[in-house]
Amino acid sequence: PCRREPAEKGGGLPRDRGMSMLVIGITGPTGCGKTTLLQQIERRGGYIVDCDALYYALLASKEGAALRQELQTAFPGAFGADGSLRRKALGQLVFGDKARMAQLNEIVFFHVGNAVRARLVRERAAGRRLFAIDAINLFESGLAALCDTTVGVLAGRETRIARIMARDGLTREYAALRVDAQKPDSFYESHCGTILQNTGTREQFARTADQYLTNILKGAFPMTKQEREALLYQPKHGHDRLTKEDEAAMLTYCEDYKAFLDRSKTERECVVSAVELAEKAGFRELTAGMALKAGDKVYSVNRGKSILLAVIGKKPLSEGANIGAAHTDAPRLDFKPNPLYEDAELAYIKTHHYGGIRKYQWVTVPLELHGKIVRADGSEVYVKIGADPEDPQFVINDLLPHLGREQGKKPLNEAIPSESLNILIGSWPEPNDDGSDRVKLAIMRILHEKYGIVEEDFISAELEAVPAANARDLGFDRSLIGGYGHDDRVCAYPALMAALDCPNPSYTTVTVLTDKEEIGSVGNTGLSSAYLQFFIEDLAKTQGLEGRDVLRASECLSADVNAGVDPTFQSVHDKLNASFINRGIVVTKYTGARGKSDTSDANAEFVGKLRKLFDENNIVWQIGELGKVDEGGGGTVAKYVAHLGVDVVDVGVPVLSMHAPYETVAKLDCYMTYKCMKAIFEQA
Numbered sequence: 001p002c003r004r005e006p007a008e009k010g011g012g013l014p015r016d017r018g019m020s021m022l023v024i025g026i027t028g029p030t031g032c033g034k035t036t037l038l039q040q041i042e043r044r045g046g047y048i049v050d051c052d053a054l055y056y057a058l059l060a061s062k063e064g065a066a067l068r069q070e071l072q073t074a075f076p077g078a079f080g081a082d083g084s085l086r087r088k089a090l091g092q093l094v095f096g097d098k099a100r101m102a103q104l105n106e107i108v109f110f111h112v113g114n115a116v117r118a119r120l121v122r123e124r125a126a127g128r129r130l131f132a133i134d135a136i137n138l139f140e141s142g143l144a145a146l147c148d149t150t151v152g153v154l155a156g157r158e159t160r161i162a163r164i165m166a167r168d169g170l171t172r173e174y175a176a177l178r179v180d181a182q183k184p185d186s187f188y189e190s191h192c193g194t195i196l197q198n199t200g201t202r203e204q205f206a207r208t209a210d211q212y213l214t215n216i217l218k219g220a221f222p223m224t225k226q227e228r229e230a231l232l233y234q235p236k237h238g239h240d241r242l243t244k245e246d247e248a249a250m251l252t253y254c255e256d257y258k259a260f261l262d263r264s265k266t267e268r269e270c271v272v273s274a275v276e277l278a279e280k281a282g283f284r285e286l287t288a289g290m291a292l293k294a295g296d297k298v299y300s301v302n303r304g305k306s307i308l309l310a311v312i313g314k315k316p317l318s319e320g321a322n323i324g325a326a327h328t329d330a331p332r333l334d335f336k337p338n339p340l341y342e343d344a345e346l347a348y349i350k351t352h353h354y355g356g357i358r359k360y361q362w363v364t365v366p367l368e369l370h371g372k373i374v375r376a377d378g379s380e381v382y383v384k385i386g387a388d389p390e391d392p393q394f395v396i397n398d399l400l401p402h403l404g405r406e407q408g409k410k411p412l413n414e415a416i417p418s419e420s421l422n423i424l425i426g427s428w429p430e431p432n433d434d435g436s437d438r439v440k441l442a443i444m445r446i447l448h449e450k451y452g453i454v455e456e457d458f459i460s461a462e463l464e465a466v467p468a469a470n471a472r473d474l475g476f477d478r479s480l481i482g483g484y485g486h487d488d489r490v491c492a493y494p495a496l497m498a499a500l501d502c503p504n505p506s507y508t509t510v511t512v513l514t515d516k517e518e519i520g521s522v523g524n525t526g527l528s529s530a531y532l533q534f535f536i537e538d539l540a541k542t543q544g545l546e547g548r549d550v551l552r553a554s555e556c557l558s559a560d561v562n563a564g565v566d567p568t569f570q571s572v573h574d575k576l577n578a579s580f581i582n583r584g585i586v587v588t589k590y591t592g593a594r595g596k597s598d599t600s601d602a603n604a605e606f607v608g609k610l611r612k613l614f615d616e617n618n619i620v621w622q623i624g625e626l627g628k629v630d631e632g633g634g635g636t637v638a639k640y641v642a643h644l645g646v647d648v649v650d651v652g653v654p655v656l657s658m659h660a661p662y663e664t665v666a667k668l669d670c671y672m673t674y675k676c677m678k679a680i681f682e683q684a
Contacts (some may be wrong), residue, residue, distance in 0.1 A: 075094075
């Protein structure tokens with residue numbers, strides 16, 4: 001068998017940086033704190049061989065039969081009649097006799113070394129990455145040659161004496177004798193690759209040891225691609241993660257979404273579409289006193305502008321509900337109460353813009369007219385002009401560039417004043433009439449003949465001008481959808497469809513498609529009112545519960561869009577915290593303005609729960625804020641749901657040209673929003 005000479009000083013790692021296991025040799029005199037370093041290695045999943053303990057284990061085990069036999073042959077007087085080693089007798093034989101001590105060391109070093117090698121081979125084969133050999137005679141035994149690096153742990157003489165006295169209950173004199181009998185520090189300094197000085201508290205040295213291990217492991221195991229990806233948050237293009245099944249489902253889903261968008265250009269039309277789809281899926285209108293059981297599907301319409309849907313879950317409502325909330329109103333131009341006028345023999349409608357718009361975007365854009373008129377006798381008529389191919393459309397004029405020099409000097413948000421957003425609706429005068437405003441009169445005659453209204457009926461009307469453009473695929477690859485009202489129908493539609501596609505949830509699902517978000521969620525159809533609370537209370541009563549008990553146990557996804565980064569205007573974004581097209585649904589932990597003013601800030605526990613759910617369901621997602629802190633900001637319905645004591649966070653689709661008459665979204669992001677809502681309803 002090979003006997004190894006003491007190794008040379010070794011401090012670095014082998015040249016092969018692709019090692020499968022790092023072997024560290026640890027040595028040093030007693031009382032220096034090697035145990036603390038070994039504990040740090042163990043905490044990192046390392047395997048530790050204590051050579052002293054291994055020696056005594058071999059003496060008592062079948063594995064050490066050869067060791068015992070060789071010792072008995074060399075030192076027969078150290079063994080009793082029963083064949084057991086008498087350690088005190090062995091000591092008396094070798095202490096003071098250098099030759100006999102060398103003979104003992106050679107035998108012990110050989111057999112302990114073989115046992116160490118066997119464990120090293122075993123642990124390497126098992127995939128262990130860190131292996132430590134703790135040996136007072138690390139170099140003399142030849143074990144240092146097995147190590148990739150060696151470290152000596154040292155401490156001052158008085159420090160070691162104090163530690164040994166405290167640890168072993170020794171007198172100072174005997175503790176000092178033990179310290180002075182060991183090898184000097186210079187031996188370890190000349191042999192070990194690294195020296196760790198332990199002069200402070202146990203906690204301080206634990207930090208030193210941890211930093212040493214961090215550095216040495218970093219050098220031994222260059223980071224793999226998988227480890228790098230695991231450590232760093234690096235969102236990727238969602239298409240790279242899209243399965244073939246998801247891609248096929250995405251394309252089908254987006255065709256249905258475009259159809260919904262085209263027939264639902266106002267909040268009232270969204271409610272009509274939602275009721276139609278819900279009733280086809282087996283939902284029925286919730287009425288007072290209705291008994292409900294698991295699997296029942298109900299809805300409630302609030303004044304024709306918002307709708308709530310619920311699917312009763314298997315679990316009692318006392319365990320809470322999963323709520324999805326989105327809004328269906330969108331920026332637009334509303335008719336003023338007295339809107340119709342004539343000037344320069346042209347008829348116009350005066351408007352009051354609804355929500356935040358960039359006014360210059362709305363000029364020279366073809367428009368449709370949608371809405372409801374309540375006549376003087378209380379009868380109602382619904383108006384929808386411009387959507388059918390045979391319908392006329394409408395427009396707001398702009399100034400020609402030849403005469404626009406002064407207009408061009410104005411700031412962008414002042415070039416088109418709000419009072420100039422007047423819609424051109426006609427130019428032919430009423431024939432055979434010699435009065436004033438003949439064009440206006442001719443328009444009113446047409447409206448009276450078609451709808452039975454007079455000019456005064458505009459006072460009790462809700463008429464909206466919206467862009468006359470249907471949703472279309474954009475791009476050569478057809479990966480995008482252009483359309484009006486993506487904000488926030490691109491989130492309302494998946495919330496609705498998820499409710500319809502989850503007929504047997506564990507927890508009751510509640511879907512809210514609300515109104516008035518674009519102007520602060522005000523009014524009795526916006527979520528600043530109590531209609532969601534009342535709906536929950538109605539559901540709670542069916543199980544003998546209080547609404548507040550249901551709400552405090554509930555969770556909500558406030559589904560609303562975020563601003564996708566447009567590279568043309570990227571200066572308004574903090575790109576590390578912005579959302580990008582095709583990176584999936586955006587989790588927006590908080591909205592508000594500047595110092596998180598007027599926002600709901602989701603708690604970490606709820607966001608953590610969502611991350612886990614998304615990853616488990618292969619939902620492509622990202623994190624994002626709405627622009628740089630000082631650029632502005634915005635709000636959602638989240639704060640109103642949070643006001644009810646519900647855990648809530650904003651999620652939604654990144655949008656380009658948000659609030660413009662024609663917005664752009666990615667199909668992948670649309671579909672991932674649906675997958676998100678469905679997973680919440682099915683599994684949360």
